[in-house]
Amino acid sequence: MPLRSPNAGDPAHEHMSPLRGVEDPDRLRALVAAVLAISADLSLPALLRHIVESAVTLIDASYGALGVLDAAGVGLAEFVNVGMTAEQIAAIGHLPEGHGILGLLILEPEPLRLADLGAHPDSFGFPEHHPPMRSFLGVPIRLRDQVFGNLYLTDKHGAGEFSNEDEILAVALAGAAGVAIENSRLLARVQELRLVEDRERIAADLHDTVIQRLFATGLGLQSSVGKIDNPAAAARVQEAVDELDETIRQIRSTIFALQGPRVGGRTLRDEILALATEAAPNLGFEPRVRFEGLIDHRVSDIVGIHLLAVLREALANVVRHAGASRVLVDVSVTSDDLVAKVTDDGIGAGPGRRPGGKGLASLRHRAETLGGTLEVGEGADGNGTTVRWWVPLRADGP
Ligand SMILES: Nc1ncnc2c1ncn2[C@@H]1O[C@H](COP(=O)(O)OP(=O)(O)OP(=O)(O)O)[C@@H](O)[C@H]1O
Ligand SMILES: [Mg+2]
Structure with missing residues (x-):
């Protein structure tokens, strides 16, 4: 009959010091040294190898291995082996x-x-060419209630099987491995988030500052071309305008590259739906969203970024000012243009509208940058407010 650990599932054992039962001070010292290695600046594979090597030496086994579970938690994603050639x-x-x-x-x-x-x-029996192994000690690598994998040792030197003390040491080393694995996963996650944030910030800076400035400079130069008498000089200025245009085009493709594939693979449609869902708790109800046309195909990333900012502000205004009980977000795209409407049934943004707000002004500015318009009118039945943002779409951008 296989021997289940005498401590497994024993509630009294849970409250005991995990290292009770390990008498040999040399083994305790070696264990501490192995655990301390986690704080050393090692990569995860190197650290896991170090833990298995420590286990093999400390527990006096011929072979040791450590398996890290895959994301589904059913198979092994990584396997570190010590003892086999x-x-x-x-x-x-x-x-x-x-x-x-x-x-x-x-x-x-x-x-x-x-x-x-x-x-x-x-x-299952061993695969072909596998060295024979008899005694076995396996412990889970876990942190709180999450299981990351297992640490295994086989063929105890000088004894027929592994002892209780061996098991306690293995559990301690497996605990160290659990911390190491979680650390490295958290670190990877933080770096990933930081990268996404950086990319978005750089893309936004390029778009909102750099492109706008180049565009304005280009417009200024363009309007002066006609006033220059010297034809050579006029031609040179026109060339500069063309170069600026080309530069803007290149920066735009950099912005696309920085943003694409959209974070987490989300399309513009997904982003709009997510925005509506995010607004729901503040509104007290879920906005209705209607789409018409090929939103994800026709709308360039640049227009998409503007559109999301516009919808966000329009919804924020409904939350702050309208006292509405219903909102409809309506985005409709044809081959020529895009119309986004946010209609609410609240108090209306009529004559009492607070002047000096930045929100509607920025919506207008965004529309005009793209050659479009912003209109603020009444809602569907003469109640509430409709914000209508219209921009032309051209095959070649923006
Ligand atoms: N959906 C709406 N319902 C009722 N009033 C609105 C609505 N949207 C805008 N308003 C009115 O128009 C004003 C101007 O809006 P705007 O977004 O420009 O500024 P704001 O929201 O007051 O401030 P912020 O600069 O933070 O956006 C608001 O103060 C409000 O009086
Ligand atoms: Mg506002």
């Missing part, structure tokens, strides 16, 4: 896939000690 690994030809005893540890993440690995009913 490169030739042995090559001869087996593949890494363990998480079947048999390893699979059992994945399904039931509790320490498991076996005197004879092959005798367990769940044993």
